[in-house]
Amino acid sequence: MTPGARIAAAIAVLDEVLSGAPAEKVLTTWARRNRYAGSGDRAAIRDHVYDALRCRRSFAWLGGAETGRGLMLGAQRASGTDPSSLFTGEGYAPAPVGAEEAGQDLSNAPDAVRLDMPDWLMGPLSDSLGDRTEPALAVLRTRAPVFLRVNIARADREDVRAMLAADGIETAPHPLADTALEVTSNPRRVAQSRAYLDGLVELQDASSQAACAAVPLEPGARVLDYCAGGGGKALALAARGARVTAHDSDPRRMRDLPVRAERAGAAIVTEETIADADRFDVVLCDVPCTGSGTWRRTPEAKWLLTPERLDDLCRTQAEILATAARHVKPGGTLVYMTCSMLTAENSAQIEEFLAASKGWTLTLSRRFSPEDGGDGFFVAVMDAPST
Template sequence: MTPAARIAAAIEVLDAVLAGEAAEKVLTGWARGHRFAGSGDRAAIRDHVFDALRCRRSCAWVGGADTGRGLMLGAVRLAGGAPEEMFTGARFAPAPVGADEGGESLEDAPEAVRLDMPDWLMPPMAESLGDDCTPVLEALRRRAPVFLRVNAAKAEVAEARAALAEEGVSTRPHPLAETALEVTENPRRVQGTRAYREGLVELQDAASQAVCAALPAGPGTRVLDYCAGGGGKALALAARGAEVVAHDADPRRMRDLPERARRAGVRIETVATEALPSAGRFDLVLCDAPCSGSGAWRRSPEAKWRLTPARLRELQEIQMDILLRSCDLVAPGGTLAYATCSLLAAENDRTVAAFRAAAPAWRLVDQRRWTPRDGGDGFYLAQLMRDETDPP
């Protein structure tokens, strides 16, 4: 495919996403319907789509319309290109640029447009991030690095790096976690490497690894990953020797976990919601709660545009319910850990404060926040313990 044809394909995909479809689903469907497109074409189209979604407002402003075509016009202009060279109307190329498609200068745009944020989110972001607000929001406009976690149950960091390098995947250690490697060359080859197939490494954000490293888990520690999802944190904790039980309100999210655990050489038991009361109590209960995902919008940019005030309130209610349900599963002297990949205080500090008001026997012993300025995704972690004088 020509560069112009790739832009035309991205416009098609973006129009479907803007109409409400999931980007990954649309990209998969497009690829199946266009078998002639090679892996390089599919990768380029995907990059166009996600780059435009990260910078949707600024692209639309510069491109003249909040449409697939407008976003790609804006993306080309913001990258310093000349749309007239791609939008030619030639075979498979987008139609020529019209007189009414000039767009506006980004210098004249409101702050929320320049930072690619919904208007309503600017005040809570500013309140949550303080002086970090502008640089963090700028970071969310760029692609996220690809990170790997070295599986301590199978390999040392140097061994994993050497195995990856043998197949052309270059990495470097990242300071957020001892197990974290940032992929610096050929990230799309990772899942085809021996190191990945044999469980020496897993894909996991560096800040997510830092969350796991901060938790009191090790050999003999009984851990419940209450909102396990795909099981990334459960695998990281099991690699440290913890006895991990995984649970999710929707068990389908854990469908790949048994195979991932087998590949990693660890054992993770899964438990259904109805079986939790008979599962006993745990030294550590981790609640990696559903949230806005605002700390990871570089990876899932469409979520930024679909979040609403009503949905944020609904998420806060879900987070509170999870904490209230899970706290009774913590053994005496154990830890209740609450984590989100959110940058918003409404889902972090305030949720923990609301929980402590409802359950005053729980005291906050530690809380930490990571933002994209640290290199990884945005994460929040709070660790709580029950007052020992309070009966379980």
């Protein structure tokens, strides 16, 4: 496909996404219907679509309309490219640019447009991030790095780097965590690499790895991953020697965990229910949240979030904290995590829990910013009363 044809395909996909269809579903359907498109074409179209979703408001401002065509016009102008070089109308390229599609200069745009955020979210984000609001949100407009977690139970980070390099995958250690590698070339080869297939690495964001490293663990500690999902954090804690039980309110989210655990050589027990009387040394709650720290990876989510949905999530988070705390043994540890940057989901939840929970002590509270290199993330560690 020509560059112009790829843009035309991205326009068609974006129009469906803007009408409410999930981007991944539309991209998959497009690929099935257009089997002539090679892997390079599909990857380029996907990049166009996700870049446009990250920068939806600013691209629409530059492109003159919040449509697939408007977003792709805006994308070209944002990159310093004259759209007329690709919007030629020749072959499968988009039609030439009309006089009414001049768009507007971004320097005149409101902050929410420049930073690609819904208007209502700018207040909560500014309250949460303070003078780092604009730099953090600017990072969310860019593509996210690909990070790997080295399985330290089975391999050394430098040895893994050498194995990946042998498969044509270049990596660099990342300062956020001793286990973290940033993939600097050929990320699409990771899933077929020897290191991945042998369970020596897993995909996991560097901030998430740093949060897992902050969990205090004694050798052989019993850990309950109360909101396990796909099990990335359960695997990270098992690699440190914990005896992990994974639980999720929707067990279907854990369906891939047994295979991942077997590949990693980790003994993780999955449980659909946790007995009321069962107590653990550490209980981890990676709670449902807005995911605002991950919007580089899931840009659709920021456009779907509403104030009502945020309120619902905050209520759910408080309920999970209260329930999970009952499974911490006396003197044990409760760990709370989100991939959010919003105070309402982070420190405010911890303050409310501690105010309502006699004898609990906060020992660690840390917020990671996208400026640190990974996702926006939050972790708090609390010790239970000893009696």
